[in-house]
Amino acid sequence: MTGTAPQVVVIPCSGIGKTYGSVAREAAYDLCEDLRPEGTTLVALAKLVLGEEEARERVRSCPAVTIDGCKLMCASKLVTHSGGRVAHEVAVLDVYRRHKELKPEGIGELNEGGLKLARVLAEEVAGVVDEIRRTGTAAGVGHA
Amino acid sequence: MLSVLQPKVGIVSCSGEELAQGTVARLATLKVLHELRPTHTVTICLPLFLAGGEGDREFARFHPTITVDGCDLRCAARGTEMYSGKPTASVVVDDLVAAAGLAPPEGRRALNDAGKLAVTLVAERIARLVDDVLDRRQRASPAAPSPAPGGGDPDPPSCSCRSRRGPA
Numbered sequence: 001m002t003g004t005a006p007q008v009v010v011i012p013c014s015g016i017g018k019t020y021g022s023v024a025r026e027a028a029y030d031l032c033e034d035l036r037p038e039g040t041t042l043v044a045l046a047k048l049v050l051g052e053e054e055a056r057e058r059v060r061s062c063p064a065v066t067i068d069g070c071k072l073m074c075a076s077k078l079v080t081h082s083g084g085r086v087a088h089e090v091a092v093l094d095v096y097r098r099h100k101e102l103k104p105e106g107i108g109e110l111n112e113g114g115l116k117l118a119r120v121l122a123e124e125v126a127g128v129v130d131e132i133r134r135t136g137t138a139a140g141v142g143h144a
Numbered sequence: 145m146l147s148v149l150q151p152k153v154g155i156v157s158c159s160g161e162e163l164a165q166g167t168v169a170r171l172a173t174l175k176v177l178h179e180l181r182p183t184h185t186v187t188i189c190l191p192l193f194l195a196g197g198e199g200d201r202e203f204a205r206f207h208p209t210i211t212v213d214g215c216d217l218r219c220a221a222r223g224t225e226m227y228s229g230k231p232t233a234s235v236v237v238d239d240l241v242a243a244a245g246l247a248p249p250e251g252r253r254a255l256n257d258a259g260k261l262a263v264t265l266v267a268e269r270i271a272r273l274v275d276d277v278l279d280r281r282q283r284a285s286p287a288a289p290s291p292a293p294g295g296g297d298p299d300p301p302s303c304s305c306r307s308r309r310g311p312a
Binding site for chain 1: 188192193
Protein backbone atom coordinates (compact mmCIF):
# COMPACT_ATOMS: atom_id res chain seq x y z
CA MET A 1 0.00 0.00 0.00
CA THR A 2 1.34 3.42 -0.86
CA GLY A 3 1.51 6.41 1.43
CA THR A 4 -1.23 8.07 -0.61
CA ALA A 5 -3.75 5.25 -0.20
CA PRO A 6 -7.06 6.72 0.99
CA GLN A 7 -8.27 6.19 4.49
CA VAL A 8 -11.49 4.14 4.48
CA VAL A 9 -14.22 5.12 6.91
CA VAL A 10 -16.12 2.23 8.46
CA ILE A 11 -19.65 2.81 9.69
CA PRO A 12 -21.57 0.05 11.42
CA CYS A 13 -25.25 0.35 12.16
CA SER A 14 -26.13 1.24 15.73
CA GLY A 15 -28.71 -1.52 15.95
CA ILE A 16 -29.62 -1.84 19.59
CA GLY A 17 -32.66 -4.07 19.39
CA LYS A 18 -31.26 -7.03 17.55
CA THR A 19 -28.35 -9.45 17.51
CA TYR A 20 -27.35 -8.52 13.97
CA GLY A 21 -26.69 -4.93 15.06
CA SER A 22 -24.25 -6.21 17.67
CA VAL A 23 -22.54 -8.35 15.04
CA ALA A 24 -22.17 -5.26 12.83
CA ARG A 25 -20.62 -3.32 15.69
CA GLU A 26 -18.24 -6.14 16.65
CA ALA A 27 -17.18 -6.64 13.03
CA ALA A 28 -16.34 -2.95 12.76
CA TYR A 29 -14.12 -3.22 15.83
CA ASP A 30 -12.48 -6.37 14.42
CA LEU A 31 -11.76 -4.51 11.21
CA CYS A 32 -10.63 -1.17 12.63
CA GLU A 33 -8.74 -2.37 15.69
CA ASP A 34 -7.33 -5.75 14.69
CA LEU A 35 -7.26 -6.30 10.94
CA ARG A 36 -6.74 -2.90 9.30
CA PRO A 37 -5.99 -0.35 12.03
CA GLU A 38 -3.79 1.70 9.69
CA GLY A 39 -6.17 2.05 6.80
CA THR A 40 -9.54 2.49 8.46
CA THR A 41 -11.35 4.97 10.68
CA LEU A 42 -14.49 4.17 12.65
CA VAL A 43 -17.24 6.79 12.50
CA ALA A 44 -20.19 6.70 14.90
CA LEU A 45 -23.48 6.63 13.03
CA ALA A 46 -25.16 8.80 15.67
CA LYS A 47 -22.94 11.70 14.55
CA LEU A 48 -24.33 11.44 11.04
CA VAL A 49 -27.86 11.41 12.46
CA LEU A 50 -27.04 14.66 14.22
CA GLY A 51 -25.30 16.06 11.14
CA GLU A 52 -22.06 16.69 13.00
CA GLU A 53 -19.84 18.51 10.52
CA GLU A 54 -16.58 16.69 11.20
CA ALA A 55 -18.21 13.29 10.67
CA ARG A 56 -19.99 14.51 7.54
CA GLU A 57 -16.76 15.86 6.13
CA ARG A 58 -15.05 12.55 6.81
CA VAL A 59 -17.63 10.53 4.88
CA ARG A 60 -17.59 13.09 2.06
CA SER A 61 -13.82 12.99 1.67
CA CYS A 62 -13.13 9.28 2.16
CA PRO A 63 -14.64 6.13 0.66
CA ALA A 64 -17.03 4.50 3.12
CA VAL A 65 -17.72 0.90 4.01
CA THR A 66 -21.04 0.36 5.80
CA ILE A 67 -22.00 -2.68 7.87
CA ASP A 68 -25.73 -2.95 8.50
CA GLY A 69 -27.63 -5.23 10.81
CA CYS A 70 -30.98 -5.27 9.07
CA LYS A 71 -32.64 -4.64 5.75
CA LEU A 72 -33.36 -1.02 6.66
CA MET A 73 -29.67 -0.34 5.92
CA CYS A 74 -29.47 2.74 8.14
CA ALA A 75 -25.69 3.10 7.90
CA SER A 76 -25.66 2.98 4.11
CA LYS A 77 -28.59 5.38 3.81
CA LEU A 78 -27.08 7.88 6.22
CA VAL A 79 -23.74 7.98 4.43
CA THR A 80 -25.57 8.84 1.22
CA HIS A 81 -27.79 11.30 3.08
CA SER A 82 -24.62 12.99 4.40
CA GLY A 83 -23.22 13.45 0.90
CA GLY A 84 -20.75 10.57 1.14
CA ARG A 85 -19.94 7.73 -1.22
CA VAL A 86 -20.63 4.14 -0.16
CA ALA A 87 -17.76 2.19 -1.70
CA HIS A 88 -19.02 -1.06 -0.25
CA GLU A 89 -22.03 -2.07 1.83
CA VAL A 90 -22.46 -5.26 3.79
CA ALA A 91 -25.58 -6.68 5.40
CA VAL A 92 -24.89 -9.03 8.32
CA LEU A 93 -27.83 -11.20 7.31
CA ASP A 94 -26.29 -11.85 3.89
CA VAL A 95 -23.05 -13.02 5.49
CA TYR A 96 -24.99 -15.17 7.96
CA ARG A 97 -26.84 -16.81 5.07
CA ARG A 98 -23.46 -17.95 3.76
CA HIS A 99 -22.31 -19.10 7.21
CA LYS A 100 -25.36 -20.72 8.77
CA GLU A 101 -23.12 -22.62 11.17
CA LEU A 102 -22.33 -19.32 12.91
CA LYS A 103 -25.68 -18.50 14.48
CA PRO A 104 -25.43 -15.25 16.45
CA GLU A 105 -27.25 -14.85 19.75
CA GLY A 106 -27.23 -12.17 22.42
CA ILE A 107 -27.25 -8.39 22.06
CA GLY A 108 -25.26 -6.91 24.94
CA GLU A 109 -22.92 -9.87 24.81
CA LEU A 110 -22.59 -11.96 21.67
CA ASN A 111 -22.26 -15.72 21.82
CA GLU A 112 -19.33 -17.51 20.20
CA GLY A 113 -21.21 -17.89 16.92
CA GLY A 114 -21.84 -14.16 16.83
CA LEU A 115 -18.22 -13.30 17.52
CA LYS A 116 -17.04 -15.71 14.84
CA LEU A 117 -19.58 -14.38 12.35
CA ALA A 118 -18.32 -10.86 13.06
CA ARG A 119 -14.75 -12.00 12.45
CA VAL A 120 -15.63 -13.70 9.17
CA LEU A 121 -17.45 -10.58 8.03
CA ALA A 122 -14.54 -8.36 9.06
CA GLU A 123 -12.03 -10.56 7.21
CA GLU A 124 -14.13 -10.36 4.05
CA VAL A 125 -14.38 -6.59 4.33
CA ALA A 126 -10.64 -6.28 5.03
CA GLY A 127 -10.02 -7.61 1.52
CA VAL A 128 -12.40 -5.01 0.14
CA VAL A 129 -10.65 -2.26 2.12
CA ASP A 130 -7.35 -3.32 0.56
CA GLU A 131 -8.93 -3.14 -2.89
CA ILE A 132 -10.39 0.30 -2.22
CA ARG A 133 -7.07 1.62 -0.95
CA ARG A 134 -5.22 0.15 -3.92
CA THR A 135 -7.56 1.29 -6.66
CA GLY A 136 -9.86 3.84 -5.08
CA THR A 137 -12.86 1.66 -5.83
CA ALA A 138 -14.28 -1.67 -4.78
CA ALA A 139 -14.87 -2.94 -8.31
CA GLY A 140 -17.17 -5.93 -8.46
CA VAL A 141 -17.69 -6.07 -4.74
CA GLY A 142 -20.29 -3.38 -4.21
CA HIS A 143 -22.58 -5.39 -1.98
CA ALA A 144 -21.82 -8.47 0.10
CA MET B 145 -53.90 -6.24 24.62
CA LEU B 146 -51.68 -5.71 27.61
CA SER B 147 -49.25 -3.62 25.57
CA VAL B 148 -52.07 -1.27 24.62
CA LEU B 149 -53.10 -0.75 28.24
CA GLN B 150 -49.65 -0.45 29.77
CA PRO B 151 -47.68 2.71 29.04
CA LYS B 152 -44.20 2.23 27.66
CA VAL B 153 -41.32 4.60 28.06
CA GLY B 154 -39.12 4.90 24.98
CA ILE B 155 -35.38 4.80 25.55
CA VAL B 156 -33.09 6.08 22.80
CA SER B 157 -29.37 5.40 23.17
CA CYS B 158 -26.57 7.08 21.25
CA SER B 159 -24.66 3.74 21.00
CA GLY B 160 -21.62 5.83 19.97
CA GLU B 161 -19.22 3.34 18.44
CA GLU B 162 -16.19 5.58 18.76
CA LEU B 163 -16.14 5.94 22.54
CA ALA B 164 -16.28 3.71 25.60
CA GLN B 165 -19.02 6.01 26.90
CA GLY B 166 -21.13 5.00 23.89
CA THR B 167 -20.73 1.38 24.84
CA VAL B 168 -21.76 2.27 28.40
CA ALA B 169 -24.86 4.02 27.05
CA ARG B 170 -25.76 1.04 24.90
CA LEU B 171 -25.25 -1.59 27.62
CA ALA B 172 -27.05 0.46 30.27
CA THR B 173 -30.02 0.86 27.92
CA LEU B 174 -30.07 -2.89 27.26
CA LYS B 175 -29.89 -3.60 31.00
CA VAL B 176 -32.98 -1.48 31.58
CA LEU B 177 -34.83 -3.02 28.63
CA HIS B 178 -34.03 -6.61 29.50
CA GLU B 179 -33.51 -6.67 33.27
CA LEU B 180 -34.58 -3.62 35.25
CA ARG B 181 -37.79 -2.40 33.58
CA PRO B 182 -38.69 -4.93 30.86
CA THR B 183 -42.39 -4.35 31.36
CA HIS B 184 -42.42 -0.65 30.73
CA THR B 185 -39.71 0.15 28.20
CA VAL B 186 -39.22 0.00 24.46
CA THR B 187 -36.40 1.22 22.24
CA ILE B 188 -35.68 2.36 18.73
CA CYS B 189 -32.41 2.62 16.83
CA LEU B 190 -31.49 6.31 16.68
CA PRO B 191 -30.64 6.24 12.92
CA LEU B 192 -34.20 5.17 12.11
CA PHE B 193 -35.33 8.73 12.70
CA LEU B 194 -33.63 9.52 9.38
CA ALA B 195 -33.47 6.16 7.63
CA GLY B 196 -36.89 4.89 8.64
CA GLY B 197 -40.40 5.99 7.85
CA GLU B 198 -42.81 8.52 9.29
CA GLY B 199 -43.94 5.97 11.90
CA ASP B 200 -40.39 5.79 13.25
CA ARG B 201 -40.13 9.56 13.41
CA GLU B 202 -43.30 9.65 15.50
CA PHE B 203 -41.64 7.55 18.21
CA ALA B 204 -41.33 10.38 20.74
CA ARG B 205 -44.93 11.32 20.09
CA PHE B 206 -46.09 7.80 20.92
CA HIS B 207 -43.84 7.35 23.94
CA PRO B 208 -42.50 9.55 26.70
CA THR B 209 -38.82 9.29 25.83
CA ILE B 210 -35.57 9.13 27.79
CA THR B 211 -32.38 9.67 25.80
CA VAL B 212 -29.05 8.18 26.85
CA ASP B 213 -25.89 9.81 25.53
CA GLY B 214 -22.26 8.95 25.99
CA CYS B 215 -20.75 12.41 25.66
CA ASP B 216 -21.67 16.07 25.54
CA LEU B 217 -22.37 15.98 21.81
CA ARG B 218 -25.69 14.53 22.98
CA CYS B 219 -26.50 13.00 19.60
CA ALA B 220 -29.44 10.97 20.95
CA ALA B 221 -31.07 13.89 22.77
CA ARG B 222 -30.54 16.39 19.97
CA GLY B 223 -31.36 13.90 17.21
CA THR B 224 -34.55 12.80 18.94
CA GLU B 225 -35.66 16.39 19.42
CA MET B 226 -34.74 17.29 15.83
CA TYR B 227 -36.55 14.44 14.11
CA SER B 228 -39.12 13.04 16.51
CA GLY B 229 -40.00 15.08 19.58
CA LYS B 230 -38.57 16.59 22.72
CA PRO B 231 -37.31 13.91 25.11
CA THR B 232 -38.99 13.74 28.50
CA ALA B 233 -35.63 13.26 30.20
CA SER B 234 -31.98 12.92 29.21
CA VAL B 235 -28.95 11.17 30.64
CA VAL B 236 -25.29 11.80 29.74
CA VAL B 237 -22.83 9.10 30.80
CA ASP B 238 -19.91 11.50 31.26
CA ASP B 239 -21.96 13.68 33.62
CA LEU B 240 -23.17 10.78 35.78
CA VAL B 241 -19.70 9.25 35.97
CA ALA B 242 -18.16 12.56 37.00
CA ALA B 243 -20.86 13.27 39.57
CA ALA B 244 -20.37 9.83 41.12
CA GLY B 245 -16.59 10.28 41.23
CA LEU B 246 -15.98 7.17 39.13
CA ALA B 247 -12.93 6.75 36.92
CA PRO B 248 -13.61 7.38 33.22
CA PRO B 249 -14.76 4.23 31.38
CA GLU B 250 -12.27 2.72 28.96
CA GLY B 251 -12.53 0.02 26.30
CA ARG B 252 -15.20 0.74 23.72
CA ARG B 253 -15.18 -2.90 22.70
CA ALA B 254 -14.80 -4.53 26.11
CA LEU B 255 -15.33 -2.21 29.05
CA ASN B 256 -12.89 -2.06 31.94
CA ASP B 257 -14.12 -2.34 35.53
CA ALA B 258 -14.86 1.39 35.72
CA GLY B 259 -16.94 1.03 32.58
CA LYS B 260 -18.91 -1.86 34.04
CA LEU B 261 -19.59 0.16 37.17
CA ALA B 262 -20.74 3.00 34.96
CA VAL B 263 -23.19 0.68 33.18
CA THR B 264 -24.81 -0.18 36.51
CA LEU B 265 -24.86 3.46 37.61
CA VAL B 266 -26.41 4.69 34.36
CA ALA B 267 -28.91 1.82 34.15
CA GLU B 268 -30.15 2.49 37.68
CA ARG B 269 -30.52 6.18 36.88
CA ILE B 270 -32.54 5.38 33.73
CA ALA B 271 -34.73 2.97 35.70
CA ARG B 272 -35.51 5.66 38.28
CA LEU B 273 -36.36 8.07 35.48
CA VAL B 274 -38.69 5.46 33.96
CA ASP B 275 -40.46 5.16 37.31
CA ASP B 276 -40.72 8.95 37.61
CA VAL B 277 -42.17 9.31 34.12
CA LEU B 278 -44.73 6.57 34.74
CA ASP B 279 -45.63 7.98 38.15
CA ARG B 280 -46.30 11.36 36.59
CA ARG B 281 -48.48 9.76 33.91
CA GLN B 282 -50.29 7.76 36.57
CA ARG B 283 -51.05 10.91 38.54
CA ALA B 284 -52.21 12.68 35.39
CA SER B 285 -54.43 9.74 34.32
CA PRO B 286 -55.44 7.80 37.46
CA ALA B 287 -57.48 5.32 35.40
CA ALA B 288 -54.34 3.98 33.73
CA PRO B 289 -52.83 0.80 35.24
CA SER B 290 -50.05 1.49 37.73
CA PRO B 291 -46.51 0.49 36.82
CA ALA B 292 -44.97 -2.59 38.38
CA PRO B 293 -41.26 -2.05 37.84
CA GLY B 294 -39.39 -5.20 37.02
CA GLY B 295 -42.52 -7.33 37.15
CA GLY B 296 -43.23 -10.18 34.79
CA ASP B 297 -44.91 -9.27 31.54
CA PRO B 298 -45.96 -11.53 28.70
CA ASP B 299 -45.28 -8.61 26.35
CA PRO B 300 -41.49 -8.62 25.96
CA PRO B 301 -39.28 -5.56 25.57
CA SER B 302 -39.00 -4.84 21.92
CA CYS B 303 -37.38 -2.81 19.21
CA SER B 304 -39.75 -0.34 17.65
CA CYS B 305 -38.49 -1.04 14.14
CA ARG B 306 -40.90 -3.98 14.38
CA SER B 307 -38.32 -6.47 13.19
CA ARG B 308 -37.38 -9.60 15.06
CA ARG B 309 -34.90 -9.23 17.90
CA GLY B 310 -32.78 -12.18 16.85
CA PRO B 311 -32.05 -14.38 13.89
CA ALA B 312 -34.77 -16.67 12.65
